[in-house]
Amino acid sequence: MGKRFGVLLVLLAFIMVFSGTGLADEVRIGVYEPLTGPMAAGGQMTLEGIRLAHELYPTVLGKEVRLFVEDNKTDKAEAALTVSRLIELHRVNAIIGTYGSSLAMSGGPVAETAGIPVMGCSPTHPLVTEGNDYYFRACFIDPFQGHIMATYAYHTLGAREVAIIQDIAQDYSVGLSHFFRQAFVELTGDPASVVGMSSYQTLDTDFTAQLTYLRGLNPDAVFAPGYYGDVALLITQARELGMDIPFLGGDACEAPEFIEIGGQNVEGVAISTHYSADAPVTEESTKFVEAFYEKYGHAPSAFAALGYDAYLLILDAIERAGSIEPEDIRFALSQTEGFEGATGFITMDETGNAVKTGVILQVQDGEFIYAGSVEPQ
Amino acid sequence: MSLTHFFQHFTNAIYLGSLYALIAIGYTMVYGILRLINFAHGELLIVGAFIAYYGILIFHLPWWLSFLVAIALGAFVGVSLERIAYRPLRQRDAPRISLLVSAIGASFFLQNIGLVIIGGRHKAFYRPPFFAQTTQLGEVSVMNFLFVIPLVTLLILGGVFFLVYRTRTGMAMRALAKDYPTARLMGININRIIAYTFALGSGLAAIGGIMYAMRYPAIHPLAGVLPGIKCFIAAVVGGIGNVPGAVIGGFILGFLEIMGIAFFPHLAGYRDAIAFIVLLLILSFKPTGLMGEQVVEKV
Amino acid sequence: MTKKQMLILFIGAVIVAGFLVYANLTFDAYMLRVLNLIAIYMSAALGLCLINGFTGQFSLGIAGFMAVGAYAASLVTLPIAAKESIFFITPLIWPFSVLELPFIAGIIFAAIVTAIFSFLIGFPVLRLRGDYLAIATLGFSEIIRVVSTNTISITNGALGLRGIPPYTNIWWSFGFAAFALFVIWRLINSSYGRAFKAIRDNDVAAEAMGIGLFKNKLLAFVVGSTLAGVSGAFLAHLLTAIDPAMFRFFLTFNVLLMIVLGGMSSITGAVLGASIVTFLFEFLRYLDSPMDLGFITIPGAPGLRMVIFSTLLILMILFRRQGLMGSKELTFEWIEKQLARFGGKKGKPREGDSHANP
Secondary structure (H helix, E strand, O other): OHHHHHHHHHHHHHHHHHOOOOOOOEEEEEEEEOOOOOOHHHHHHHHHHHHHHHHHOOEEOOEEEEEEEEEOOOOHHHHHHHHHHHHHOOOOOEEEOOOOHHHHHHHHHHHHHHOOOEEEOOOOOHHHOOOOOOEEEOOOOHHHHHHHHHHHHHHHOOOOOEEEEEEOOOHHHHHHHHHHHHHHHHHHOOHHHEEEEEEEOOOOOOOHHHHHHHHOOOOOEEEEOOOHHHHHHHHHHHHHOOOOOOEEEOHHHOOHHHHHHHHHHHOOOEEEEOOOOOOOOOHHHHHHHHHHHHHHOOOOOHHHHHHHHHHHHHHHHHHHHOOOOHHHHHHHHHOOOOEEEOOEEEEEOOOOOEEOOEEEEEEEOOEEEEEEEEOOO | OOHHHHHHHHHHHHHHHHHHHHHHHHHHHHHHHHOOOOOOHHHHHHHHHHHHHHHHHOOOOOHHHHHHHHHHHHHHHHHHHHHHHHHHHHHOOOOHHHHHHHHHHHHHHHHHHHHHHOOOOOEEOOOOHHHHOEEEEOOEEEEOHHHHHHHHHHHHHHHHHHHHHHOHHHHHHHHHHHOHHHHHHOOOOHHHHHHHHHHHHHHHHHHHHHHHHHHOOEEOOOOOHHHHHHHHHHHHHHOOOOHHHHHHHHHHHHHHHHHHHHHOHHHHHHHHHHHHHHHHHHHHHOOOOOOOOOOOOOO | OOHHHHHHHHHHHHHHHHHHHHHHHHOOHHHHHHHHHHHHHHHHHHHHHHHHHHOOOOOOOHHHHHHHHHHHHHHHHOOHHHHHHHOOOOOOOOOHHHOOOOHHHHHHHHHHHHHHHHHHHHHHHOOOOHHHHHHHHHHHHHHHHHHHHHOHHHHOHHHOEEOOOOOOOHHHHHHHHHHHHHHHHHHHOOHHHHHHHHHHHOHHHHHHOOOOHHHHHHHHHHHHHHHHHHHHHHHHHHHOEEOHHHHOHHHHHHHHHHHHHHOOOOHHHHHHHHHHHHHHHHHOHHHHOOEEOOOOEEOOOOOHHHHHHHHHHHHHHHHOOOOOOOOOOOOHHHHHHHHHHOOOOOOOOOOOOOOOOO
16 A cells, blocks of 8 residues: 555656646747855855846736745855756756856756756856856856956055965866966966965865965965855965965955955955946946845855846847747847947847956955956957 | 965964854764764754844844843754754664654754754854954954964863863763663663754764854855864864864865965865865774774674 | 566666656757766766675775866866967976877776775775774875975866867767676676675674685775776866865765665665755755845845755655665666566666666
């Protein structure tokens, strides 16, 4: 008896999992983001922006837009599965995602095989879109991000010798540290101008040995392209070791927790990012910032803005294409030019990367303050 | 490496080593008496830290009161864990491997229930300003933690020694560790003594978790994994079940991790492997640890 | 093997093959992916079953061997062009940089490399017993992960390998699962298998009987780990992208749950456990993600899935330590009895069950 019932339950479950429902008169947009795991903060911030955009622009071509949100758990295998789930189960027309380049790189091939366009919000690794005609992104890429911080270190801080400390277990961190190094060496013309490099791994909390080593090399500044929690701890320990040189970070540092954890110690730290609420560039940004305050009660992060733009870019492409066929959306996306988003004017290059201005933020009195921008090369 | 740098590394190693030692004491207590690798010990650290965190954040308790409450509640969580996940197995004389599987399950359970309730984002832990104060001694900077953590470790070491060697409960614990069936025949209430042991071990875990969170003030539900496994290794190095051995093992591990990078800075990325390599070496050449007694395997 | 048993085996194989043909034709990519995962985890679970269940040597290092197999196979099958583009920090070392071999060569290479690794690792650790062995194998698995994160010129570090050709399909994965099943079945029913079980039940007595403890333990360890390594290779060619973080202790936990659920010393149990856990893993995804019903959004509870899995593990070990199957197997006798009971009418066999075992 019990056994039969069990079999029945399993069968029922099978049907529930594998049967998709299809409705013709709506546009289905899938979202895959890390809502749990080490990158949860980024994924959740992005989702805030996507949900806001969906609230403000719920229809396109007279059809209702439905969002399907999936959690990829900061896990590559899960990312590939969630994409194939969005496509096969939810029959989405287009996909948004994801924070974390490694996740985007495992989701990408699945979408490409199925012929569904994906709009990345913040995966900055160059290989995400390269060789994949179906992947686009609303953000700039790491070589440019490395260039932003190298320029800042060289010109604004006047640094001639820098050190790097990277999270060797994160491809984002390893990649960005590589591009920063390249860009900085290009500026100084001297390969020895990056005086030292050290590594830690995700979940490590003690960085004193690495920092003491770097301190001994007397750099003018230290670049730490890791995730916010680790970098905040790292800078705190650096200050405790008496290192009072400037620290620089990447876009993954932009989270309120960075300042909560670092407190006084992260004052003056500069990071590169995609957007600042302090310096609205378009009419859409003003609208976005106001609506965001109203809905969530706090200032939007760059990731929220990128999520917002990713959604709008897809809607814009659908409108221009006059169709919700994935292939048409893909073509229209690749033709995007001068699109007015919350993060600035976006033009797609031939690889599917957004060409746009990069922003530098600096921590001042416990807040990220706009500290300048760098134009695309 | 200049001498000042060496002293700085040395100082760093003392922070880390004393912290490992502190946490390893709790680990070795539980193992020594129950012969159980409490895989969930690392999670108990974080449970303690989070209770302290929320005590300050939500209930606005003064920090020391919040810490005391966290230690008490941490002990309670540990006892409940033993009651639910280990005792039923023990009473059915299950093989030790079953206990290990149950402990692995408990560890994953605590991590993920933490993710469900708290979420995965890092939280800033409160640091009493005095503890984090830095003084410059020449070019070596020294935080008050340098004295605070070893002091706490010493106090705990003394407390544990007093309890184990000077009280009746301690005597019962030792009896239990030596010979479980005989201890039962001698009229020792096994369940109560094991509950005490777990309360003590988990209370120590909470203290360790709080000290760890003060030293590295960014906590999240997975933050206990690494200190948990490393302090287990420290306990094995010292001879598991041996309290002074755990302290020595903690310092050895702390020093190896820091000095490894100090002398081979290019191998910094391999740092997390050091603990495991030490573990394998110890297990290959002296499985009972540096201070452990020779245990005769019973057939 | 009697004629009747041959017939049952044949019919079973035909039914499974028929199901796979049907699945291959009608299932969508997502569902095929889940089926592939089931077969891949099945092979890994069988390997772990041999070590932990039949020989009683509790290993927690399965994720490390899967990593070794995955990297070994991918490094030889990855197209040269892809190697040039992904290794942009440090170029790949020779000879991998010039290799681009067919899938079967990759699988064989993965098997050889994991066999060597497990032999070298088994040598020092198999002297240890019980929970010390468990911790030592866990340690090796973690060392493999840390090292593969750092050796950028071989593994590409955290950037991982991507663009691995998607060679894994239903035939490969189920074919290998069937092969693993066959190997384990033959092994445990041979004199080696009896030695394994004797070591598990009482190693001192086994040694007194003249069974070479170390040799037999090592054999079980190498065979089991190699099966896991090859399943890792199939996993890599299914996902097409791998990196060291995939092979954390979490993966070992999953495989361990499979064999604990199914019954540690039962082949049928491992097959059942792998199918149930992989399937539940997908099904329970509903719990994690927020459900957007258009007019209302139900917030999901991320992590809840793992809470359920860990609870399941604890409950199994507390209340049904022997697992679903215990040490029982699906036997020909049982099938014959069932057939007789249904009066010649055949019941609907479940997937995996048809690989019977006398």
